[in-house]
Amino acid sequence: AQKVTQAQTEISVVEKEDVTLDCVYETRDTTYYLFWYKQPPSGELVFLIRRNSFDEQNEISGRYSWNFQKSTSSFNFTITASQVVDSAVYFCALSEEGGSEKLVFGKGMKLTVNP
Protein backbone atom coordinates (compact mmCIF):
# COMPACT_ATOMS: atom_id res chain seq x y z
CA ALA A 1 0.00 0.00 0.00
CA GLN A 2 1.08 3.53 -0.66
CA LYS A 3 2.18 5.69 2.20
CA VAL A 4 4.07 8.96 2.50
CA THR A 5 5.52 10.16 5.77
CA GLN A 6 6.66 13.68 6.45
CA ALA A 7 7.89 13.37 9.99
CA GLN A 8 8.47 17.07 10.50
CA THR A 9 5.23 18.96 10.93
CA GLU A 10 6.65 22.43 11.34
CA ILE A 11 10.03 24.11 10.94
CA SER A 12 11.04 27.68 11.60
CA VAL A 13 14.28 29.14 10.24
CA VAL A 14 15.88 32.51 9.79
CA GLU A 15 16.31 33.91 6.32
CA LYS A 16 19.38 32.67 4.42
CA GLU A 17 19.51 29.40 6.37
CA ASP A 18 19.43 26.14 4.43
CA VAL A 19 16.56 23.82 5.29
CA THR A 20 15.83 20.21 4.35
CA LEU A 21 12.34 18.77 4.26
CA ASP A 22 12.24 15.02 4.72
CA CYS A 23 9.96 12.63 2.86
CA VAL A 24 9.87 8.87 3.31
CA TYR A 25 7.59 6.71 1.19
CA GLU A 26 6.32 3.15 1.09
CA THR A 27 5.30 1.28 -2.02
CA ARG A 28 5.30 -2.25 -3.37
CA ASP A 29 5.51 -1.16 -7.00
CA THR A 30 8.77 -0.91 -8.88
CA THR A 31 7.35 1.87 -11.02
CA TYR A 32 6.16 4.91 -9.15
CA TYR A 33 6.34 8.68 -9.17
CA LEU A 34 7.22 11.14 -6.45
CA PHE A 35 6.12 14.75 -6.26
CA TRP A 36 6.60 17.85 -4.20
CA TYR A 37 3.97 20.58 -4.00
CA LYS A 38 4.08 23.95 -2.28
CA GLN A 39 1.04 25.55 -0.66
CA PRO A 40 1.71 29.20 0.19
CA PRO A 41 -0.52 31.09 2.64
CA SER A 42 -2.79 32.07 -0.26
CA GLY A 43 -3.87 28.42 -0.42
CA GLU A 44 -3.17 27.28 -3.96
CA LEU A 45 -1.12 24.16 -4.64
CA VAL A 46 1.96 24.77 -6.72
CA PHE A 47 3.71 21.89 -8.44
CA LEU A 48 7.47 21.77 -7.82
CA ILE A 49 8.83 18.48 -9.13
CA ARG A 50 7.89 15.03 -10.43
CA ARG A 51 10.41 12.19 -10.37
CA ASN A 52 10.00 8.61 -11.56
CA SER A 53 11.40 5.63 -9.71
CA PHE A 54 14.00 4.87 -12.36
CA ASP A 55 15.67 8.23 -12.20
CA GLU A 56 17.75 8.58 -9.05
CA GLN A 57 19.71 11.58 -10.20
CA ASN A 58 19.54 14.49 -7.86
CA GLU A 59 17.98 17.60 -9.28
CA ILE A 60 18.69 21.25 -8.72
CA SER A 61 16.49 24.13 -9.72
CA GLY A 62 17.79 27.45 -8.51
CA ARG A 63 17.75 27.38 -4.72
CA TYR A 64 15.78 24.13 -4.69
CA SER A 65 17.33 20.69 -4.80
CA TRP A 66 15.98 17.19 -4.40
CA ASN A 67 17.75 14.07 -3.21
CA PHE A 68 16.13 10.78 -4.23
CA GLN A 69 17.47 7.63 -2.54
CA LYS A 70 15.66 4.38 -3.31
CA SER A 71 17.81 2.53 -0.77
CA THR A 72 16.22 4.50 2.06
CA SER A 73 12.89 5.21 0.29
CA SER A 74 13.43 8.90 0.69
CA PHE A 75 12.88 11.94 -1.50
CA ASN A 76 14.17 14.91 0.45
CA PHE A 77 13.85 18.54 -0.56
CA THR A 78 16.42 21.19 0.32
CA ILE A 79 15.99 24.93 0.09
CA THR A 80 19.28 26.78 0.04
CA ALA A 81 19.53 30.31 1.39
CA SER A 82 15.86 30.38 2.37
CA GLN A 83 13.77 33.47 1.82
CA VAL A 84 10.60 34.76 3.43
CA VAL A 85 8.70 33.90 0.24
CA ASP A 86 9.55 30.24 0.85
CA SER A 87 7.20 30.25 3.83
CA ALA A 88 4.53 27.69 2.97
CA VAL A 89 3.29 24.20 3.62
CA TYR A 90 5.17 21.64 1.54
CA PHE A 91 3.67 18.32 0.56
CA CYS A 92 5.39 15.21 -0.68
CA ALA A 93 3.22 12.80 -2.70
CA LEU A 94 3.41 9.41 -4.38
CA SER A 95 1.60 7.63 -7.18
CA GLU A 96 2.08 4.00 -8.16
CA GLU A 97 1.89 2.26 -11.50
CA GLY A 98 -0.57 -0.20 -9.99
CA GLY A 99 -2.50 2.39 -7.97
CA SER A 100 -4.73 3.88 -10.68
CA GLU A 101 -4.66 7.66 -10.53
CA LYS A 102 -4.43 7.90 -6.79
CA LEU A 103 -1.94 10.50 -5.62
CA VAL A 104 -1.18 9.89 -1.96
CA PHE A 105 0.01 12.89 0.00
CA GLY A 106 2.00 13.22 3.14
CA LYS A 107 0.47 15.36 5.86
CA GLY A 108 2.60 18.34 4.92
CA MET A 109 5.32 20.34 6.60
CA LYS A 110 4.87 23.99 7.45
CA LEU A 111 7.98 26.05 6.84
CA THR A 112 8.25 29.52 8.31
CA VAL A 113 11.15 31.68 7.21
CA ASN A 114 11.68 34.65 9.47
CA PRO A 115 13.44 37.82 8.32
Next chain:
Amino acid sequence: NAGVTQTPKFQVLKTGQSMTLQCAQDMNHEYMSWYRQDPGMGLRLIHYSVGAGITDQGEVPNGYNVSRSTTEDFPLRLLSAAPSQTSVYFCASSPLRLGTQYFGPGTRLTVL
Protein backbone atom coordinates in the same frame (compact mmCIF):
# COMPACT_ATOMS: atom_id res chain seq x y z
CA ASN B 1 -5.25 29.11 -20.75
CA ALA B 2 -7.18 29.54 -17.52
CA GLY B 3 -5.94 26.16 -16.29
CA VAL B 4 -8.16 24.53 -13.69
CA THR B 5 -11.01 26.68 -12.42
CA GLN B 6 -13.31 26.01 -9.49
CA THR B 7 -16.52 27.65 -8.36
CA PRO B 8 -17.55 28.80 -5.88
CA LYS B 9 -14.52 29.87 -3.83
CA PHE B 10 -16.47 29.84 -0.59
CA GLN B 11 -19.74 28.19 0.40
CA VAL B 12 -21.71 27.77 3.59
CA LEU B 13 -24.36 25.06 3.75
CA LYS B 14 -26.75 23.80 6.35
CA THR B 15 -26.78 20.14 7.27
CA GLY B 16 -28.85 18.19 4.78
CA GLN B 17 -28.56 20.66 1.92
CA SER B 18 -27.20 19.56 -1.41
CA MET B 19 -24.88 21.39 -3.76
CA THR B 20 -22.48 20.96 -6.64
CA LEU B 21 -18.89 22.12 -6.69
CA GLN B 22 -17.87 23.00 -10.21
CA CYS B 23 -14.53 22.19 -11.80
CA ALA B 24 -13.42 22.93 -15.34
CA GLN B 25 -10.13 22.74 -17.21
CA ASP B 26 -9.21 24.06 -20.62
CA MET B 27 -6.02 22.06 -21.15
CA ASN B 28 -7.72 19.04 -22.75
CA HIS B 29 -6.50 16.83 -19.91
CA GLU B 30 -7.99 13.34 -19.76
CA TYR B 31 -7.45 12.80 -16.06
CA MET B 32 -9.31 14.76 -13.40
CA SER B 33 -9.60 14.30 -9.65
CA TRP B 34 -11.22 15.70 -6.55
CA TYR B 35 -9.40 15.97 -3.23
CA ARG B 36 -10.33 17.27 0.16
CA GLN B 37 -7.87 18.91 2.51
CA ASP B 38 -8.38 18.79 6.24
CA PRO B 39 -6.03 20.19 8.90
CA GLY B 40 -3.21 17.78 9.67
CA MET B 41 -4.48 15.24 7.10
CA GLY B 42 -2.85 16.33 3.88
CA LEU B 43 -5.00 15.85 0.80
CA ARG B 44 -7.19 12.80 0.29
CA LEU B 45 -8.63 11.60 -2.99
CA ILE B 46 -12.43 11.58 -3.20
CA HIS B 47 -13.15 10.57 -6.82
CA TYR B 48 -11.29 10.60 -10.07
CA SER B 49 -11.92 10.23 -13.79
CA VAL B 50 -9.67 8.89 -16.53
CA GLY B 51 -11.79 10.31 -19.33
CA ALA B 52 -15.27 11.41 -20.32
CA GLY B 53 -17.83 8.89 -19.11
CA ILE B 54 -15.43 7.10 -16.75
CA THR B 55 -15.23 7.75 -13.03
CA ASP B 56 -14.02 5.81 -10.02
CA GLN B 57 -13.83 6.12 -6.26
CA GLY B 58 -10.84 7.33 -4.33
CA GLU B 59 -9.99 7.04 -0.67
CA VAL B 60 -12.95 8.95 0.84
CA PRO B 61 -15.90 8.73 -1.61
CA ASN B 62 -18.82 8.44 0.81
CA GLY B 63 -21.30 11.30 0.59
CA TYR B 64 -20.05 12.49 -2.80
CA ASN B 65 -21.06 11.83 -6.38
CA VAL B 66 -19.32 12.71 -9.62
CA SER B 67 -19.95 12.49 -13.32
CA ARG B 68 -17.86 13.31 -16.37
CA SER B 69 -19.93 14.08 -19.42
CA THR B 70 -17.26 16.19 -21.13
CA THR B 71 -13.48 16.29 -21.06
CA GLU B 72 -13.57 19.81 -19.63
CA ASP B 73 -15.94 19.48 -16.68
CA PHE B 74 -15.88 17.34 -13.55
CA PRO B 75 -18.49 18.45 -11.00
CA LEU B 76 -18.60 17.11 -7.45
CA ARG B 77 -22.02 16.71 -5.86
CA LEU B 78 -22.79 16.63 -2.18
CA LEU B 79 -26.14 14.91 -1.84
CA SER B 80 -26.90 15.70 1.80
CA ALA B 81 -24.23 17.83 3.41
CA ALA B 82 -22.88 16.90 6.84
CA PRO B 83 -20.59 18.86 9.18
CA SER B 84 -17.89 16.22 8.53
CA GLN B 85 -17.74 17.50 4.97
CA THR B 86 -16.48 20.87 6.10
CA SER B 87 -13.19 21.09 4.26
CA VAL B 88 -11.27 22.68 1.43
CA TYR B 89 -11.90 20.94 -1.86
CA PHE B 90 -9.41 20.88 -4.68
CA CYS B 91 -9.94 19.75 -8.23
CA ALA B 92 -6.95 18.64 -10.30
CA SER B 93 -6.24 17.59 -13.85
CA SER B 94 -3.40 15.75 -15.52
CA PRO B 95 -2.51 15.23 -19.17
CA LEU B 96 -1.43 11.63 -18.75
CA ARG B 97 -1.68 8.68 -16.46
CA LEU B 98 0.38 9.18 -13.30
CA GLY B 99 1.37 12.56 -14.65
CA THR B 100 1.70 15.82 -12.82
CA GLN B 101 -1.62 16.94 -11.41
CA TYR B 102 -2.38 20.63 -11.72
CA PHE B 103 -4.70 21.97 -9.06
CA GLY B 104 -7.46 24.51 -9.09
CA PRO B 105 -7.61 27.30 -6.48
CA GLY B 106 -9.90 25.34 -4.15
CA THR B 107 -13.37 25.74 -2.65
CA ARG B 108 -13.70 26.32 1.06
CA LEU B 109 -16.90 24.62 2.24
CA THR B 110 -18.45 24.98 5.67
CA VAL B 111 -21.39 22.83 6.72
CA LEU B 112 -23.27 24.07 9.77
